[in-house]
Amino acid sequence: MLSDPSRGVNAAQQPYDLLIVGGGINGVGIARDAAGRGASVLLVEQHDLASHTSSASTKLIHGGLRYLEYYEFRLVREALIERERLLAIAPHIIWPLSFVLPHSRLVRPAWMLRMGLFLYDHLGGRMTLPRSRGVRLDRDPVGTPLRPEYRRAFIYSDGRVLDSRLVVLNAMDARAKGADIRTRTRLVAARRVDGVWEATIEDASGQQVVRARGLVNAAGPWVERILRDTLAIGTSKQVRLVKGSHIVVPRCFEGEQAYIFQNPDRRIVFAIPYERDFTLIGTTDIPWAADPGEVRIADDEVRYLCESVNRYFRKAVTPEDVVWTYAGVRPLYDDAAQNASAVTRDYVLDVDAPPGEGVLLSIFGGKITTYRRLAEHALEKLAPSLPVLGGAGWTASRPLPGGDLGPGGFESAVARLRAHAPFLSADDAWRLVRNYGTLAWEIVGTARNRADLGEDFGGGLTAREVDYLVAQEWAVTAEDILWRRSRQGLHIDGAGQARLERYLDARREAVRDSRPAMAG
Numbered sequence: 001m002l003s004d005p006s007r008g009v010n011a012a013q014q015p016y017d018l019l020i021v022g023g024g025i026n027g028v029g030i031a032r033d034a035a036g037r038g039a040s041v042l043l044v045e046q047h048d049l050a051s052h053t054s055s056a057s058t059k060l061i062h063g064g065l066r067y068l069e070y071y072e073f074r075l076v077r078e079a080l081i082e083r084e085r086l087l088a089i090a091p092h093i094i095w096p097l098s099f100v101l102p103h104s105r106l107v108r109p110a111w112m113l114r115m116g117l118f119l120y121d122h123l124g125g126r127m128t129l130p131r132s133r134g135v136r137l138d139r140d141p142v143g144t145p146l147r148p149e150y151r152r153a154f155i156y157s158d159g160r161v162l163d164s165r166l167v168v169l170n171a172m173d174a175r176a177k178g179a180d181i182r183t184r185t186r187l188v189a190a191r192r193v194d195g196v197w198e199a200t201i202e203d204a205s206g207q208q209v210v211r212a213r214g215l216v217n218a219a220g221p222w223v224e225r226i227l228r229d230t231l232a233i234g235t236s237k238q239v240r241l242v243k244g245s246h247i248v249v250p251r252c253f254e255g256e257q258a259y260i261f262q263n264p265d266r267r268i269v270f271a272i273p274y275e276r277d278f279t280l281i282g283t284t285d286i287p288w289a290a291d292p293g294e295v296r297i298a299d300d301e302v303r304y305l306c307e308s309v310n311r312y313f314r315k316a317v318t319p320e321d322v323v324w325t326y327a328g329v330r331p332l333y334d335d336a337a338q339n340a341s342a343v344t345r346d347y348v349l350d351v352d353a354p355p356g357e358g359v360l361l362s363i364f365g366g367k368i369t370t371y372r373r374l375a376e377h378a379l380e381k382l383a384p385s386l387p388v389l390g391g392a393g394w395t396a397s398r399p400l401p402g403g404d405l406g407p408g409g410f411e412s413a414v415a416r417l418r419a420h421a422p423f424l425s426a427d428d429a430w431r432l433v434r435n436y437g438t439l440a441w442e443i444v445g446t447a448r449n450r451a452d453l454g455e456d457f458g459g460g461l462t463a464r465e466v467d468y469l470v471a472q473e474w475a476v477t478a479e480d481i482l483w484r485r486s487r488q489g490l491h492i493d494g495a496g497q498a499r500l501e502r503y504l505d506a507r508r509e510a511v512r513d514s515r516p517a518m519a520g
């Protein structure tokens with residue numbers, strides 16, 4: 001399908017139905033759905049899959065309790081319905097989490113929280129998660145880490161997700177259905193020629209020209225730049241870039257519950273158990289005008305997040321405790337709200353379909369939680385121009401790769417993996433099922449003992465897993481593996497990380513050496 005620009009485009013080649021720009025959650029979600037409906041799809045991601053906003057989230061599959069305050073009923077209802085669906089189709093990487101919301105009289109009255117939670121329990125219809133309830137903090141273990149002035153709290157349910165793995169699993173399923181997924185490949189230019197898009201894409205080996213009937217601009221924080229600079233197409237819609245940062249500290253409370261704290265500025269900050277030994281604290285809302293690729297947490301954000309949790313926790317969290325941070329840019333649809341926290345979290349799909357020309361769809365905004373439904377809406381909008389997309393939606397109930405855990409669910413899958421591979425420790429088996437679901441069996445393969453899994457880089461990461469990530473999940477660098485395909489960067493020391501780098505280098509060299517020398 002690809003052709004060399006110096007030789008021009010081969011008109012005899014069939015154009016793709018869709019060229020999707022962006023390997024974040026929205027791009028891969030659309031690729032999966034479209035490929036499953038029989039469309040030919042090419043997706044290009046300039047860096048690694050999920051290397052930007054889609055790996056920098058708070059990692060919640062949630063309705064968004066606080067959005068009720070902004071009357072975002074459509075979004076909250078859709079997100080609550082999606083929460084149920086995603087828990088069912090990806091039970092390995094998405095699981096329930098209960099949130100403790102201490103009542104702070106200075107911020108919102110208790111009746112307001114009770115009313116919001118009542119709506120939250122009912123807006124989405126059928127709900128398998130426990131409904132919200134009130135607790136006395138002096139009588140419930142969830143009150144132990146909290147300062148004694150907090151007497152009452154509400155407990156409600158939401159879901160949590162391994163965000164970058166959700167992206168990879170959608171990409172894998174899209175590939176399984178025929179989509180061509182190219183990472184480290186950038187859209188450089190595109191224009192409409194003879195009723196289709198003619199696009200120049202670039203990877204390490206050079207530039208190529210491809211043709212497609214439809215173009216999906218799922219570039220997240222770059223959506224406006226693609227329109228303005230790459231396609232030279234005007235739109236009345238604008239994106240509002242809002243930075244959000246997180247800190248990770250050694251675990252600062254016992255138990256599996258998360259906390260949601262109200263700040264005097266009316267913002268909320270989460271403290272979530274993370275990677276067994278840590279607590280994830282976030283987030284902030286800071287307008288962002290610079291390059292989205294350059295986003296970093298600032299010192300005052302670290303202080304703000306520490307102060308936010310220290311209003312509630314007995315044991316203080318300090319900037320010195322921070323072991324890791326990450327920041328991302330929310331590509332929000334600009335609804336002209338005055339303050340960054342109030343900008344809508346709903347999405348807007350903009351279609352540009354001049355008669356007889358290639359169709360263009362651009363995505364403004366969106367949540368990880370609503371990506372699947374967003375993809376359905378996107379295909380509905382594209383279908384009048386691309387009838388191949390007109391089929392019935394199919395993604396609501398089809399498990400994502402590895403999500404077919406079978407009877408007994410997660411715990412039973414862990415027990416089965418241990419029975420299959422008794423040399424795995426309980427922690428290792430748990431981690432493999434959490435990340436790969438039933439695909440963990442592919443990683444373990446026919447190994448009969450620990451040594452068969454190859455070099456151990458620490459934290460349970462072995463050469464066998466690394467090989468799988470390179471072969472099946474588009475992983476190239478140690479960073480891809482340590483921070484996006486897994487969170488093992490938190491568990492593996494510098495020496496282990498250096499060994500991983502060396503292993504990947506040796507692997508690359510071996511592949512280079514095994515290629516036949518070019519004739520002539």
Ligand SMILES: Cc1cc2nc3c(=O)[nH]c(=O)nc-3n(C[C@H](O)[C@H](O)[C@H](O)COP(=O)(O)OP(=O)(O)OC[C@H]3O[C@@H](n4cnc5c(N)ncnc54)[C@H](O)[C@@H]3O)c2cc1C
Pocket residue numbers: 021022023024025026027044045046047048049050051052053054055056057058059060061062185186187188218219220221222226242243244245283284328329330331363365366367368369370
């Ligand atoms: C701090 C924070 C917390 C959040 N928390 C949550 C949460 O808990 N739950 C939730 O549901 N949502 C949450 N969100 C929202 C969610 O993360 C985003 O809405 C979602 O990840 C956006 O995905 P995307 O695919 O649109 O963008 P991205 O993930 O940014 O993907 C766009 C991709 O396009 C690529 N690209 C750009 N230009 C080109 C080009 N020319 N060629 C090729 N590729 C290109 C980029 O490299 C990028 O990878 C949060 C967001 C932030 C920032």
